[in-house]
């Protein structure tokens with residue numbers, strides 16, 4: 509069901525939080541001509557959950573897609589700072605799309621040889637439309653790396669502002685690829701260890717020399733019942 513304006517401003521001009529919320533929602537819809545777009549955006553947000561196991565990257569992407577990443581543009585709108593210009597290029601407003609895609613410093617990163625989005629256009633209307641394109645054109649693995657790079661770009665921006673450090677473009681991509689490899693490996697590990705556990709046990713036992721016998725003793729004691737069990741395994745070189 510679509511959201512509707514159900515609490516507009518009354519004739520007397522009485523205003524409530526509910527009315528503000530719905531009116532704002534309706535205005536946004538009129539502006540972007542959406543409704544089906546809204547559903548599409550919801551789907552794109554949902555896909556973030558399945559993309560990566562990294563909660564940091566998930567949270568970051570959802571902030572960007574919900575328009576609440578603390579960019580200079582957002583902080584300026586909330587009157588927390590008085591200048592919304594990007595501190596890296598000092599040319600344009602620092603929106604999410606600017607930091608992550610348009611700023612010359614990020615263009616350098618996306619232009620790396622290993623980048624799956626090399627030579628992609630820059631003129632997206634907003635981050636959501638870029639994300640939609642990334643989703644439809646990239647394979648899952650590539651999208652995972654791109655998501656890590658996006659997160660890396662945002663962290664780099666903060667590192668520069670707060671610590672005066674600035675990572676080069678190739679470093680960002682290398683780190684993203686390493687992160688994705690580590691996450692993928694961690695996901696595969698449980699299955700692998702199950703399959704290889706018998707293999708591991710087999711390789712752990714080495715038969716004794718032909719003229720020796722191997723004796724393994726294991727004892728267990730039940731203190732409550734005052735019983736003790738001993739198991740003895742004797743093996744020659746034939747096992």
Ligand SMILES: [Zn+2]
Nearest residue numbers: 594596597611
């Ligand atoms: Zn910039």
